[in-house]
Amino acid sequence: MTHRSSDDRAPEATPFVRRHVGPSPDDQRRMLDAVGYTSTDELLRAAIPETIGAHDGLNLRPAATETEVIAELRSLAAQNRRMRQMIGLGYHGTDTPAVIRRNVLESPAWYTAYTPYQPEISQGRLEALLNFQTVVADLTGLDVAGASLLDEATAAAEAMTLARRATKITSPVFAVDADVLPQTLAVLRTRAVPLGIELHVADLADPANLPAEYYGVLLQYPGTSGRVTDHTAVIEAAHAHGAQVAVAADLLALAVLRSPGEMGADIAVGSAQRFGVPMGFGGPHAGYMSVRKGLERMLPGRLVGVSKDVDGNPAYRLALQTREQHIRREKATSNICTAQVLLAVIAACYAVYHGPDGLRAIAHRVHRRAVLLAEGLRQRGIEVDGEAFFDTVLARVPGQAADVVAAAAELGVNLRLVDADHVGVTCDETTTVGDVLSVWRAFGAEQSGFSELEDAPDALPAALVRTSEYLTHPVFHEHRSETAMLRYLRRLSDMDYALDRGMIPLGSCTMKLNATTEMEPISWPDFADIHPYAPEDQTRGYRQLVGDLETWLSEVTGYDAVSLQPNAGSQGEFAGLLAIHAYHADRGESHRDVCLIPSSAHGTNAASAVMAGMRVVVVGCDDDGNIDLADLDRKIEANADRLAAIMVTYPSTHGVYETGISEVCAKVHDAGGQVYVDGANLNALLGFAKPGKFGADVSHLNLHKTFCIPHGGGGPGIGPVAVRAHLADYLPGHPLAADAKVGPVAAAPYGSAGILPIPWVYLRLMGGPGLTEATAVAVLAANYVAARLSPHFPVLYTGNKGLVAHECILDLRGITKDTGVTVDDVAKRLIDYGFHAPTMSFPVAGTLMVEPTESEDLGELDRFCDAMISIRAEITRVGEGEWPVADSPLSNAPHTAAMVTGDEWTHPYPRSLAAYPAGRHAGKYWAPVRRIDGAFGDRNLTCSCPPPEAFGS
Known part of the structure; x- marks a missing residue:
């Protein structure tokens, strides 16, 4: 491997790379000293097996400045032709209220939050999601x-x-x-x-x-x-x-x-x-x-759902978490x-802002536009199919449908070409009188006003007109003014902990910088207002952006072809396995249906295999967390004639570079199987190794992790699938095409295309050297954290020379056995120190998986390490009997402001230690609720907005 050292970073790194990568060159040298290496190049040479690491670098365009990249992207956006979109097919023009666009969609307080697995610090987005559930259930x-x-x-x-x-x-x-x-x-x-x-x-x-x-x-x-x-x-x-x-x-x-x-x-x-x-x-x-x-x-x-905290106050949390089916693996x-949390929040806020009367008025206006459009066509001799409709008019024009659609496009309106004889026209919230006039012109009808049509009756069957109430909860009635809505959104975001507050050191989830320059373009109308089924000549900018990303992602992964259609990592997994199945079937080996999956794998791997019609066979791991090669041999031999694939994560789910990965790939290939490498941890490989070159046949990539699309509180995401040439014909097909070898896995041709500008901008800003730098510093940061914390918490798995990859697992099982303090206690106590907890009990129960990423500076890394070391000292005081485990700062965490300012204090430690364990500092984050009783909520399931009196206490 030939890579530059940290000493070379300063003169080569662009201004953006220096801002994206948190530790300065001087900080990196201090971190390297702690780890015991002289350069990041030396560190990565030691950590990554030589058998996979040799390649010629990343052949990407040179990194550009933020100003240059935005100019390039604006040029691409300008190639998209904005039209009045009346195609329908489930996609509609809509007006995002500015108060919601600016304070939710464009707010890092919302889009940098993680999935609400720590509910005490996620009450704002959980309330918004409860609103979403109420909207859906009511309607x-x-x-x-x-x-x-x-x-x-x-x-x-x-x-x-x-x-x-x-x-x-x-x-x-x-x-x-x-x-x-x-x-x-x-x-x-x-x-x-x-x-x-x-x-x-x-x-x-x-x-x-x-x-x-x-x-x-x-x-x-x-x-x-x-x-x-x-x-x-x-x-x-x-x-x-x-x-x-x-x-x-x-x-x-x-x-x-x-x-x-x-x-x-x-x-x-x-x-x-x-x-x-x-x-x-x-x-x-x-x-x-x-x-x-x-x-x-x-x-x-x-x-x-709604549960309660230890003081009996209502509190939100994810209910029935074992019902997240993937946790059950092959079952x-x-x-x-x-x-799609961020988008669900926007939809919920839209309903909160408009309320039931506003939604009803919008729906009625949309319907009346369609009624007037249809009546105008009828009066001009054009046949309209069907008497009952809501927003879509189906007009019959024998042999002329294509001409009508083309004429409408010349007038700036997109209609749906149903077949040679029929045109579909869909009205929406943004449809104007001018749009209706344009549609009439496209059909060859003379223009006129609406006055003679205003008495046209509605086209909703009387038996289907809604009479039942909905959205009766006060939350949908109290925020009519923008002032009230603005304050509501601020109150919700203030309850949450997101990346704009501090480090979120979640292993396996890569909560790193989502730069503002990357995020800005998603709101540009030339990207936001484009219909997925608009004609190709209107979407040249999007198609160029998609083509660029496919090329760049192929280059950085070593694969030959990429599909951006899967709109989540789980769907990328599914698409990759479908490609493998179709490949075997085309070769007359459709009987190959066994998928080998290591016991350490993420649950979605097994679930996706079952969905793809495969039978899961689990391969064990050895004491070091690596795939047990002897067990792999046994499983291959037992299933040789039926072996379809193996799914492995690399670096492994345990956060190490397994030395036997090339051998694993060779063994499976020799048995006639394909190798699927889960790309969840690609951020530990970029610039140093390419899955498509070291033996893998297919991977999915998490653009919402490695390539900076934010988690958004638990979505959006994109999980493109990348394959070697022999699988390229089996990538997901276009949703409206009938000739694909494998069908689509999402509704739109390019999935969640509206957020593709984010990774496009990231790749242009970083370039090959910047991506390599990010990988090196991410691995350095993980090893620095491991080095600082290993004297206090055992690091469970390590690879070459005792090194980890981009994350490390801290083993608390012995501590729990000796003191009774659990990983849950440590996670909640970290809230008092101003942190989101690492990943709890995955992939090993009783552990914490820490991933610092390349974007956290040394000051924040040290603040986290200091907090963990301080918590270890608190655990020692519990173990020595100074505090009972059931009434310690750990078991009572998180401590709310109401708790520490109450009139009574009966705990054996001082209020100051409860509230400010790291000392007083500006910007203290206070959890809005104390620890939540999840079991109570599961026994008393409430999944829509509770009545206001529930919060009376």
């Missing part, structure tokens, strides 16, 4: 809603599998309404094949079209054609058969239409995109799912481990 008329899913199509696929779990019917047939969104149908087909599910597509407006045997049904409401149908009869027929029914419903339409729950549906799915979330060329958007009572424990993804029913 869909069902009992329980989750905290968001990835998009509408994947939510429908999750409903398809949930329905199968919830019924006793053994039939593999799932009935799908022919009026379902086409991209949803495509994703359903992708999911159905490996699970042995058969899709029966028919016009289900008539219950007579249900198949003879089936276990579940999916309906669209309103349909893709715009048709609004009363589904009560087909739902009743399905229930009489014993089947489960899911309805994919438009949330805004439900403000004026009877809810799926009132029709009898068991499940509702859809997207919250039109609640203030920009189209962004397809995402990210918050998918949703709600269910009737009795199905809540089968929900995929996350569920926010999982879903591989979803993330949500």
